[in-house]
Amino acid sequence: xxxxxxIWRQQKRSTKDNFAQDGKMVRYELDHVSPDMSFLxxxxxxxxxxxxxxxxxxxxxxxxxEGICGSCSLMINxxxxxxxxxxxxxxxxxxxxxxxxxIWIEPWRAAAFPVIKDLMVDRSAFDxxxxxxxxxxxxxxxxxxxxxxxxxKADADKAFDAATCIGCxxxxxxxxxxxxxxxxxxxxxxFVHLPQGRVERETRxxxxxxxxxxxxxxxxxxxxxxxxxxxxxxxxxxxxxMNREFVRAKAVEEPPSKKRVGGDG
Amino acid sequence: MKLDSKIxxxxxxxxxxxxxxxxxxxxxxxxxxxxxxxxxxxxxxxxAAASLAExxxxxxxxxFQDSPRRAHxxxxxxxxxxxxNYRNDGxxxxxxxxxxxxxxxxxxxxxxxxRLAELSVNIIDQAVAQGVPFAREYSGLLDNRSFGGxxxxxxxxxxGQTGQQLLLGAYSALSRQIGLKQVKMFPRTEMLxxxxxxxxxxxxxxxxxxxxxxxxxxxDAVVLATGGYGTVFYLSTxxxxxxxxxxxxxxxxxxxxxxxxxxxxxxxxxxxxxDHQSKLTLMSESLRNxxxxxxxxxxxxxxxxxxxxxNERDYYLERKYPSFGNLAPRDxxxxxxxxxxxxxxxxxxxxxxxxxxxxxxxxxxxxxAIAAKYGNLFHMYAKITAEDPYSQPxxxxxxxxxxxxGLWVDYDLQSTIPGxxxxxxxNFSDHGANRLGASALMQGLADGYFVIPYTIGGYLAGQxxxxxxxxxxxxxxxxxxxxxxxxxxxxxxGKRSVxxxxxxxxxxxxxxxxxxxxxKGLQQAIADIQTLRAEFWxxxxxxxxxxxxxxxxxxxxxxxxxxxxxxxxxxxxxxxRESCGGHFRxxxxxxxxxxxxxxxxxxxxxxxHKGEPxxxxxxxxxxxxxxxxxxxxxxx
Ligand SMILES: Cc1cc2nc3c(=O)[nH]c(=O)nc-3n(C[C@H](O)[C@H](O)[C@H](O)COP(=O)(O)OP(=O)(O)OC[C@H]3O[C@@H](n4cnc5c(N)ncnc54)[C@H](O)[C@@H]3O)c2cc1C
Ligand code: SF4
Ligand code: FES
Numbered sequence: 001x002x003x004x005x006x007i008w009r010q011q012k013r014s015t016k017d018n019f020a021q022d023g024k025m026v027r028y029e030l031d032h033v034s035p036d037m038s039f040l041x042x043x044x045x046x047x048x049x050x051x052x053x054x055x056x057x058x059x060x061x062x063x064x065x066e067g068i069c070g071s072c073s074l075m076i077n078x079x080x081x082x083x084x085x086x087x088x089x090x091x092x093x094x095x096x097x098x099x100x101x102x103i104w105i106e107p108w109r110a111a112a113f114p115v116i117k118d119l120m121v122d123r124s125a126f127d128x129x130x131x132x133x134x135x136x137x138x139x140x141x142x143x144x145x146x147x148x149x150x151x152x153k154a155d156a157d158k159a160f161d162a163a164t165c166i167g168c169x170x171x172x173x174x175x176x177x178x179x180x181x182x183x184x185x186x187x188x189x190x191f192v193h194l195p196q197g198r199v200e201r202e203t204r205x206x207x208x209x210x211x212x213x214x215x216x217x218x219x220x221x222x223x224x225x226x227x228x229x230x231x232x233x234x235x236x237x238x239x240x241x242m243n244r245e246f247v248r249a250k251a252v253e254e255p256p257s258k259k260r261v262g263g264d265g
Numbered sequence: 266m267k268l269d270s271k272i273x274x275x276x277x278x279x280x281x282x283x284x285x286x287x288x289x290x291x292x293x294x295x296x297x298x299x300x301x302x303x304x305x306x307x308x309x310x311x312x313a314a315a316s317l318a319e320x321x322x323x324x325x326x327x328x329f330q331d332s333p334r335r336a337h338x339x340x341x342x343x344x345x346x347x348x349x350n351y352r353n354d355g356x357x358x359x360x361x362x363x364x365x366x367x368x369x370x371x372x373x374x375x376x377x378x379x380r381l382a383e384l385s386v387n388i389i390d391q392a393v394a395q396g397v398p399f400a401r402e403y404s405g406l407l408d409n410r411s412f413g414g415x416x417x418x419x420x421x422x423x424x425g426q427t428g429q430q431l432l433l434g435a436y437s438a439l440s441r442q443i444g445l446k447q448v449k450m451f452p453r454t455e456m457l458x459x460x461x462x463x464x465x466x467x468x469x470x471x472x473x474x475x476x477x478x479x480x481x482x483x484x485d486a487v488v489l490a491t492g493g494y495g496t497v498f499y500l501s502t503x504x505x506x507x508x509x510x511x512x513x514x515x516x517x518x519x520x521x522x523x524x525x526x527x528x529x530x531x532x533x534x535x536x537x538x539x540d541h542q543s544k545l546t547l548m549s550e551s552l553r554n555x556x557x558x559x560x561x562x563x564x565x566x567x568x569x570x571x572x573x574x575x576n577e578r579d580y581y582l583e584r585k586y587p588s589f590g591n592l593a594p595r596d597x598x599x600x601x602x603x604x605x606x607x608x609x610x611x612x613x614x615x616x617x618x619x620x621x622x623x624x625x626x627x628x629x630x631x632x633x634a635i636a637a638k639y640g641n642l643f644h645m646y647a648k649i650t651a652e653d654p655y656s657q658p659x660x661x662x663x664x665x666x667x668x669x670x671g672l673w674v675d676y677d678l679q680s681t682i683p684g685x686x687x688x689x690x691x692n693f694s695d696h697g698a699n700r701l702g703a704s705a706l707m708q709g710l711a712d713g714y715f716v717i718p719y720t721i722g723g724y725l726a727g728q729x730x731x732x733x734x735x736x737x738x739x740x741x742x743x744x745x746x747x748x749x750x751x752x753x754x755x756x757x758x759g760k761r762s763v764x765x766x767x768x769x770x771x772x773x774x775x776x777x778x779x780x781x782x783x784x785k786g787l788q789q790a791i792a793d794i795q796t797l798r799a800e801f802w803x804x805x806x807x808x809x810x811x812x813x814x815x816x817x818x819x820x821x822x823x824x825x826x827x828x829x830x831x832x833x834x835x836x837x838x839x840x841x842r843e844s845c846g847g848h849f850r851x852x853x854x855x856x857x858x859x860x861x862x863x864x865x866x867x868x869x870x871x872x873x874h875k876g877e878p879x880x881x882x883x884x885x886x887x888x889x890x891x892x893x894x895x896x897x898x899x900x901x
Binding site for chain 1: 312315316319330331332333334335337339340349351387389390391392393394395396398399400401402403404405406407423424426429430433436437438440441443444450452475504505506538539541542543544546645648649651714715718760762764765806808809813814816817
């Protein structure tokens, strides 16, 4: 296959006032691409070619190359992770493209994800959201036997579905508001379906939402682009669950006399 | 080099309790005065960093990915073992211990393995409390499956994403401590050297992978949890950026390197499709529970699988190992696949592949049942190969997967450098010459959650906190050495890319130090690697500067280390004149079955650095088998 690539090249790190810096799209021609190559292997070939010519290779994040680490993060022809649904960039194969195709490759674009260089972005905002409360406060060594609390299979499955989020950020990149609701919703949903996770549900919901806002992610206006882009098919129901949890947390915040007893567990 | 394994006294099941009692404790009020540097944020590193922080130590944690959650552990698929005996099928701590010692072909330390089996049960409790969504039955209780050559169902799993879920559990514990400011996290930061002061590990030199800054961190102890070195073969199932740098550079500072030649080749991976290939994808071994492995009986049979009648198919594992069949351990299944391919009976365009066929189980259980169990794996396979595994058998081939070798550690997980502890795949571990499926996750988490929090205290109790300041000249010296190496790599400006060298090294390693090894091949490999290394330092081309993100520079440092480490691996394979587990020497076999030499090789080989890899000195830690008696490992 023969391809024409247009790739975002940016040397200087984005700042608040200057997001694009010196960045620009650069055109490259690439020949002898095999349809069996993965998208990132195609970029390896380009980088090998650039290196031989004495041009600096294109910087992009990647590691596992099997769709699980969440490192890879490319906008391909305007779509986060490219044209195939339920697929990360690293799982995409060149057989999804036509011989002679032109392909535009850009980094995630969101104010909360500054570009570090070329196609590499800074997603540490996600880590800070998790640090704010996406955990169960249990110390090593404390727990009881694993089978002491049965968890209905349906609940465990729901928790699992949300927990498969790989933290790639495609949901943010695909959203015109750069909202992180799918990511944060997945965290909330994972814990709220488990009895162990319900103990801290109110503080968790409050803290995650506060941190998400502090990081500068946008609001959700129900466009559902996130769900379409998500390589792990995280469903938008998690956003509804998160909103519900947040409202519930607020109710619990009311003065003690008015506090609901018990709740909907 | 002195090798004191510090195995505690007492009966095998009392050793860990005895050791815990003997270890000195650090007063709770004093813990916050000690700083521990944890390099790595995989299962071993995250669990260690979180648990140490919970105890009150100050912790700094490092990883080269952009987030600790992306460590290679995330990719583990199949499951984690634990001797819970929830199935009432005869499992016990002792049986897990026994299976692991035997599975490791009697080349692991009994005391460590027993401790691992004991701790396995606590790991599951811990993970469930953290919210790890393991698979459950309709009763709401945890589900189990049998895995990787075990005859009991002791494997806990979370669909095909067990590593991901366990790592997210450990990462959430770590994140909690980061939020509490008990851990300072340094992502996109690579350790490039160890600082040793008066014989003790007291700090590290790192490069900030974003700004290029080279700086040092001082600590009272250093924990390496930097994973395995499978990528020395270039192609493997490991993540692309896995490397040996942290352990190798620590080795060069005095840490003994144990059994580097013990590498595990996994039987069920998607075969190589071409020269562009950058990594190999594992198809979880759980597939062998329902898939049958076969090749045509006739050489060069090019018919489609469906056109080959049953009596012209050779279900070779079932034929050779009737009691274990398709579930034979990894090393055995891999070698058997290679043998049939060598005989010219391999399938696919390259002839380097065997069939993993679900036809019979689909007929027996229905397509839906198979899809429910393995849907995500079938999907992954179809995505990569553009073939439908429901209607035609998968093609699989062995690939490098795991490394049992690593830095030598004593029972306390301390290396030969006092104050340097090693956890997870980075140490030479508890798996001997072959690791059983679902046991790496168990080991990484046992080390991090339950061993290091105790044993490191024993060391720290004897140290004055903050005794060595960063201004100590050794920090300056180590920094200068790292800067010098960076300058040298950028200065060569030769003609060949780093990847080009890495691929060339991988080819040497795979063809001569891969599934089968022999004297002549290994000698040739050593000579070839020496030549390649010299060429690398003459002709490598690393573009760009050092004060910015420079992925070629990162890779160049790692490949430079592999070019030394690869030679030592071949030397280790050459000197181990026996076959055991994943190490198969063609000269020592009984009709294809590995033949151990217990008289001469019932020991751990530990290498001491002396300059060039060819000068490294081999030491021995003798192994005693007092509980599981030495026997020929048979799965027939
Ligand atoms: C595809 C696949 C599937 C697997 N499936 C299973 C399974 O089902 N069951 C099982 O038990 N095992 C499985 N394994 C094996 C298991 O996943 C690994 O052995 C285990 O996860 C290793 O964990 P670790 O914490 O030791 O290292 P890793 O998870 O590899 O973590 C290494 C850490 O060290 C950091 N690091 C490395 N070098 C440096 C440096 N120089 N400076 C700074 N940081 C550094 C990295 O950033 C990373 O954070 C599988 C392995 C693979 C490849
Ligand atoms: S929700 Fe989906 S798209 Fe968003 S970070 Fe998680 S896996 Fe990626
Ligand atoms: S490289 Fe890991 S998900 Fe793509």
